[in-house]
Amino acid sequence: MKKILLSTALLSLTLLNAATTQEIKDEAKTAIVKLKTTLQTELKANMKKGGVQQAAVFCSNRASDITHAVNISFANHAKIRRISLKPRNSANSPKSDERIVLEQMQKDIDNGKKLKPLIVKQIYKDTYKVYKPIFINKGVCLKCHGNTQIRDAKAYKIIKQNYPNDRAINYKMNDFRGAFVVTIVKK
Ligand code: HEC
Numbered sequence: 001m002k003k004i005l006l007s008t009a010l011l012s013l014t015l016l017n018a019a020t021t022q023e024i025k026d027e028a029k030t031a032i033v034k035l036k037t038t039l040q041t042e043l044k045a046n047m048k049k050g051g052v053q054q055a056a057v058f059c060s061n062r063a064s065d066i067t068h069a070v071n072i073s074f075a076n077h078a079k080i081r082r083i084s085l086k087p088r089n090s091a092n093s094p095k096s097d098e099r100i101v102l103e104q105m106q107k108d109i110d111n112g113k114k115l116k117p118l119i120v121k122q123i124y125k126d127t128y129k130v131y132k133p134i135f136i137n138k139g140v141c142l143k144c145h146g147n148t149q150i151r152d153a154k155a156y157k158i159i160k161q162n163y164p165n166d167r168a169i170n171y172k173m174n175d176f177r178g179a180f181v182v183t184i185v186k187k
Contacts, residue, residue: 029118031078031182092178119131134177142172
């Protein structure tokens with residue numbers, strides 16, 4: 001009897017966790033879609049308006065403001081950032097726990113493993129971090145993140161002025177670039 005009770009309790013705990021994990025993933029997805037769509041739409045619009053150079057000005061001046069604005073729009077329990085092992089903006093450097101996750105992702109890619117679309121890590125009792133890998137998935141990324149041959153020289157001059165310590169170059173198509181990370185507090 002005791003055994004049955006115990007296994008029922010364990011089962012409901014597992015079910016609860018699965019439901020919570022799904023909720024956390026859904027919340028994270030909403031945040032990621034919002035930031036991703038806003039950045040992509042603006043990048044495209046600026047590219048159309050004034051080419052890669054105008055887009056470089058936009059990314060330099062506005063990417064972090066947009067991230068901030070998106071964060072303000074979600075009450076207080078979700079916070080999104082973009083992080084990278086080779087950041088352009090040092091504010092996008094991973095925290096120590098995030099670095100471990102990014103390094104594991106890079107290792108998995110190097111070993112030919114396919115990454116999961118979302119990775120959930122519990123960091124405290126009520127706090128989770130959800131990661132979505134970002135890849136260099138469009139030719140246009142290389143205009144600002146590729147090698148000297150492929151980069152837009154004028155646009156990169158603007159970028160280098162804004163980010164003297166830029167490390168986000170010499171990427172190739174399909175390279176792992178970093179991740180969106182959403183911190184969610186779930187009570
Ligand atoms: C017009 C130039 C330009 C293009 C095109 C561009 N980026 Fe960037 N990217 C930047 C700049 C500038 C930053 C720094 C933004 C900031 O201060 O947060 C940046 C930052 C990032 C970051 C945040 C991490 C970091 O290094 O600071 C990621 C991730 C990223 N870019 C991925 C991409 C991907 C993927 C593409 C293609 C879809 C792309 N970028 C296209 C200029 C560009």
